[in-house]
Amino acid sequence: MIKGSTPFVPGPRPNFNRLKSQVPAASPQNGQNGQNAPAPATQSPEDLEAQIDALFGPQTQPALAHSSTTMATTMTTTMTNRRTLGDLVPQSVIPPRAGQQVLPLQVPGDNVANNAEARPRALGKASVSWKSVSTVITPASGFIAGYHGSLNPYSGCTFGCQYCYASNFAKDTKAQDTWGQWVQGKDNAAQALRREVAPGALNGKCLYMSTVTDPYQPLEKKASVTRAILETLLALHPQVKIVVQTRSPLVVRDLDLFQAIEKAGGRVQVNMTLTTDSERVRKLYEPGCPSNQARLKAIVSLHQAGIQCAITMTPLLPVEDISQWIVDLKATGISRYIVQDFHLPKGNTAQGSKRMVARTDAKALEATASHYGLDQAQAAAQYARDYQVWRSALKAAFPSIGEGRTGFQPPF
Numbered sequence: 001m002i003k004g005s006t007p008f009v010p011g012p013r014p015n016f017n018r019l020k021s022q023v024p025a026a027s028p029q030n031g032q033n034g035q036n037a038p039a040p041a042t043q044s045p046e047d048l049e050a051q052i053d054a055l056f057g058p059q060t061q062p063a064l065a066h067s068s069t070t071m072a073t074t075m076t077t078t079m080t081n082r083r084t085l086g087d088l089v090p091q092s093v094i095p096p097r098a099g100q101q102v103l104p105l106q107v108p109g110d111n112v113a114n115n116a117e118a119r120p121r122a123l124g125k126a127s128v129s130w131k132s133v134s135t136v137i138t139p140a141s142g143f144i145a146g147y148h149g150s151l152n153p154y155s156g157c158t159f160g161c162q163y164c165y166a167s168n169f170a171k172d173t174k175a176q177d178t179w180g181q182w183v184q185g186k187d188n189a190a191q192a193l194r195r196e197v198a199p200g201a202l203n204g205k206c207l208y209m210s211t212v213t214d215p216y217q218p219l220e221k222k223a224s225v226t227r228a229i230l231e232t233l234l235a236l237h238p239q240v241k242i243v244v245q246t247r248s249p250l251v252v253r254d255l256d257l258f259q260a261i262e263k264a265g266g267r268v269q270v271n272m273t274l275t276t277d278s279e280r281v282r283k284l285y286e287p288g289c290p291s292n293q294a295r296l297k298a299i300v301s302l303h304q305a306g307i308q309c310a311i312t313m314t315p316l317l318p319v320e321d322i323s324q325w326i327v328d329l330k331a332t333g334i335s336r337y338i339v340q341d342f343h344l345p346k347g348n349t350a351q352g353s354k355r356m357v358a359r360t361d362a363k364a365l366e367a368t369a370s371h372y373g374l375d376q377a378q379a380a381a382q383y384a385r386d387y388q389v390w391r392s393a394l395k396a397a398f399p400s401i402g403e404g405r406t407g408f409q410p411p412f
């Protein structure tokens, strides 16, 4: 039993006919062969009816009395008055069929909301807060318009990259000024996802995680909000397509889920952002991020495990030895790359860009000046010249390299 969780108390029996109408038709790819079978959503209406009967009693009977001790000790979730099929996903109470994959012993996502240990209030020097949300999918637009939507398990990011454009989306100037020193977790993200979208509705749709936070920033190690979202996608939308964008080796933790989604007929690509070959440069611009070597090792391990991977050089920071870097990158066996330049301020106001595009914050411009030992204007001009050299070398080495917005189009 998860510490801090509440014993299961079955609520009123839901309207079975309405639930049945939400169940997508079974298909050969979605686990009917028993190999993957992660999703109650792919079971037949008869299977589903049996599950509902197990939870709430036969349709002709009154709801189970709350004294069902067996059920109460087996379940670890708060399911009182649940109404939707998404709420009926707990495989933990349904005996698995032969060969069926068994998900962790909780309703996907409830580990965050019901586990105080997963909800710290501070992380090092960073402050942590929590909020409940009604939706987690943001309709895609702009740079990622080709996607169905984006998923952001957190607001804020304690990696705190100097150049991060996401700080523009912080709620006020104080939050922008302290970017990197706070993070807010969406503790009910997985539950919100279950209520927001009918089971199966995301099959075939491509999602991008994340646009304004890193889904594997340090808090994720304790909170597992990202993992809960992935578990929910696997359980209810097994043929989803998802691009995961991160700077963190923690992404390797969820290899099992990436593989399970692939086996269930979905698609996964992990994008690892690697902005330079130089640890000195990395520390200058990304002092809170994992090392270049740790990121490279992580993405190689995912690649070798059969996950589709890309290295995103976005933005490309100053490079020390482009020739050696290309040799090192080729040695990884990864063939997908995306490169984008470091957008320097052009007529921005003191409050920042009004265009909400990737831009350099004042701190990042200072870092560029420091790197080159020039004043900011000269450093910006030198970077622009250098970028063209590095870009040409990368394009020659990796002819299929994507650039900017085009490079970020859905890969499947």
Ligand code: SF4
Residues within 6 Å of the ligand: 157, 158, 159, 160, 161, 163, 164, 165, 166, 212, 213, 214, 247
């Ligand atoms: S990891 Fe991404 S979201 Fe986090 S601070 Fe860096 S650029 Fe911003």
